[in-house]
Amino acid sequence: MxxxxxxxxxxxxxxxxxxxxxxxxxxxxxxxxxxxxxxxxxxxxxxxxxxxxxxxxxxxxxxxxxxxxxxxxxxxxxxxxxxxxxxxxxxxxxxxxxxxxxxxxxxxxxxxxxxxxxxxxxxxxxxxxxxxxxxxxxxxxxxxxxxxxxxxxxxxxxxxxxxxxxxxxxxxxxxxxxxxxxxxxxxxxxxxxxxxxxxxxxxxxxxxxxxxxxxxxxxxxxxxxxxxxxxxxxxxxxxxxxxxxxxxxxxxxxxxxxxxxxxxEGKEWNGYQISHAQLKKYHDLLLQGYLAQMNGDATNVLFKMKELWGFLGQQFPEERLVKKMVKANKLKEYEELAARLFESRGV
Ligand SMILES: Cc1cc2nc3c(=O)[nH]c(=O)nc-3n(C[C@H](O)[C@H](O)[C@H](O)COP(=O)(O)O)c2cc1C
Missing domain, CATH: 3.20.20.70 (Aldolase class I)
Structure with a gap:
């Protein structure tokens, strides 16, 4: 080349x-x-x-x-x-x-x-x-x-x-x-x-x-x-x-x-750690953003957020908690579970 x-x-x-x-x-x-x-x-x-x-x-x-x-x-x-x-x-x-x-x-x-x-x-x-x-x-x-x-x-x-x-x-x-x-x-x-x-x-x-x-x-x-x-x-x-x-x-x-x-820079690659604090910010901003976009329609916002966890779940070994989130019927329940999940990662 x-x-x-x-x-x-x-x-x-x-x-x-x-x-x-x-x-x-x-x-x-x-x-x-x-x-x-x-x-x-x-x-x-x-x-x-x-x-x-x-x-x-x-x-x-x-x-x-x-x-x-x-x-x-x-x-x-x-x-x-x-x-x-x-x-x-x-x-x-x-x-x-x-x-x-x-x-x-x-x-x-x-x-x-x-x-x-x-x-x-x-x-x-x-x-x-x-x-x-x-x-x-x-x-x-x-x-x-x-x-x-x-x-x-x-x-x-x-x-x-x-x-x-x-x-x-x-x-x-x-x-x-x-x-x-x-x-x-x-x-x-x-x-x-x-x-x-x-x-x-x-x-x-x-x-x-x-x-x-x-x-x-x-x-x-x-x-x-x-x-x-x-x-x-x-x-x-x-x-x-x-x-x-x-x-x-x-x-x-x-x-x-x-x-x-x-x-x-010709340096050695030492791997990369994702920031769970930043991921929480991203998650929370998305949730707020969808609530604003959908005029507070909690059912549709919940659907959007759950869809994302089909992908995002890979970042979390706490499979049972993620499964519960994806099954949540109410946005409030979902939010509590999400907060618990991020807490388990120290944020
Ligand atoms: C849910 C979903 C919706 C998609 N919508 C579009 C679209 O509107 N326009 C498009 O060109 N490709 C669309 N794609 C294809 C993606 O842009 C991309 O080509 C595909 O996911 C392969 O890339 P990836 O392996 O990096 O995901 C969609 C893919 C998925 C999974």
């Missing part, structure tokens, strides 16, 4: 996760664990009535996002709807980049030919990009996409490898390679695998060889060792996106950055 590649710092992205990484979650994570280079919104679904619906508006508006570095994501298979949403996200909300979702594996999305469902129709996908990038090029503009005077934001893609089989990917990649995407984020699984099995790293390796775009790796980075493995396998890839690993350990980004700093 060249010296240039080794000095370029790694960038860390927080994956979009529908129902979880909304504006409250992102703000709280960014406050407690600053260091992510980007967060992505869960997908916005434009239709003939609106580019951005009221719930999506609340998620993308600057009022709810403060200084969080954010890229909105759009899910559609219609070029005119994508262009409408992209224009609106730039003009009304000031976003310089929009991400197209070509990875969502959910059956309702796939059955409409969207998300990873769109990957099953390469001809249609090519026509989609033709139309989108022709419009971007033709738009009256005083700058490149994403710049202030430009009509459209930059366009990036988050993709899976196909619907059924990784053999589909070379044709899909050939399409991506023809258009000026600002970056390509690859989750190397096919739709039918959902989140099961092992990511197809050999197929990602093919993309590293053959794709001219700036690449981001996404998938199953749960801990430092997983990260080091990806870094060693793909030393030219300078961006990683983390999802569930950050739900399980929201401090993981700080650990990865500490490791990078340690390596840059």
């Amino acid at each position: 060249t010296g240039e590649n080794t000095v370029e710092p790694m960038k860390f992205y927080f994956a979009p996760m529908e129902g979880i990484t909304g504006y409250t979650f992102r703000q709280v994570h960014h406050t407690c664990y600053p260091g992510m280079d980007r967060y992505f919104t869960p997908f916005i679904s434009p239709n003939q009535h609106h580019a951005v619906n009221p719930k999506e508006h609340r998620d993308v508006t600057g009022d709810n996002n403060g200084t969080v570095p954010l890229v909105p994501q759009v899910l559609t298979n219609k070029p005119e709807l994508f262009l409408w949403a992209a224009r609106e996200l730039k003009e009304k909300y000031g976003y310089e980049e929009v991400n197209l979702n070509l990875g969502c594996p959910s059956r309702t999305v796939v059955s409409k030919g969207k998300g990873s469902g769109f990957l099953a129709e390469p001809d249609k996908l090519e026509r989609f990009f033709d139309e989108v990038f022709s419009a971007v090029e033709a738009a009256p503009s005083e700058g490149k996409p994403g710049e202030e005077g430009a009509g459209y934001p930059r366009i990036s893609v988050k993709t899976r490898l196909g619907l059924e089989d990784v053999q589909e990917f070379p044709d899909i990649l050939r399409i991506y390679n023809q258009y000026p995407l600002s970056e390509l984020i690859i989750h190397p699984r096919v739709q039918k695998e959902f989140y099961k099995g092992i990511p197809h790293l050999e197929v990602f390796a093919g993309a590293v060889r053959e794709c001219p775009h700036s690449l981001c790796y996404n998938g199953d980075i749960w801990c430092l060792e997983d990260y080091i493995r990806i870094k060693e396998l793909f030393p030219t890839v300078k961006k990683v996106m983390l999802g569930r690993g950050l739900l399980a350990n929201p401090e993981l980004v700080l650990e990865l950055k500490a490791y990078e700093n340690c390596m840059a």
Whole structure:
């Protein structure tokens, strides 16, 4: 590898996760664990009535996002709807980049030919990009996409490898390679695998060889060792996106950055201890944040918090207490159990 590649710092992205990484979650994570280079919104679904619906508006508006570095994501298979949403996200909300979702594996999305469902129709996908990038090029503009005077934001893609089989990917990649995407984020699984099995790293390796775009790796980075493995396998890839690993350990980004700093300074790595005090702050701010977002609706807040413990529970050996929390019927009961759990960690 060249010296240039080794000095370029790694960038860390927080994956979009529908129902979880909304504006409250992102703000709280960014406050407690600053260091992510980007967060992505869960997908916005434009239709003939609106580019951005009221719930999506609340998620993308600057009022709810403060200084969080954010890229909105759009899910559609219609070029005119994508262009409408992209224009609106730039003009009304000031976003310089929009991400197209070509990875969502959910059956309702796939059955409409969207998300990873769109990957099953390469001809249609090519026509989609033709139309989108022709419009971007033709738009009256005083700058490149994403710049202030430009009509459209930059366009990036988050993709899976196909619907059924990784053999589909070379044709899909050939399409991506023809258009000026600002970056390509690859989750190397096919739709039918959902989140099961092992990511197809050999197929990602093919993309590293053959794709001219700036690449981001996404998938199953749960801990430092997983990260080091990806870094060693793909030393030219300078961006990683983390999802569930950050739900399980929201401090993981700080650990990865500490490791990078340690390596840059040529020091020995002595491991990393997460702070349970900071985790408590994160937990408490999330709880307060959701109560504010949901106007005090304790039932829904309880649901949100319990969902998180499916991941966060891994940080606590006190399995029985975590199980009780996940079964709690009242927010008050949940809060008491959470306080006990953190007390058991000395905070
Ligand atoms: C509950 C859930 C919701 C998700 N929602 C989205 C989404 O809105 N847009 C998207 O591109 N990916 C979505 N994903 C996929 C993640 O962004 C990411 O690609 C996936 O979790 C793999 O990364 P990980 O192994 O680091 O978690 C979702 C994943 C989960 C588990």
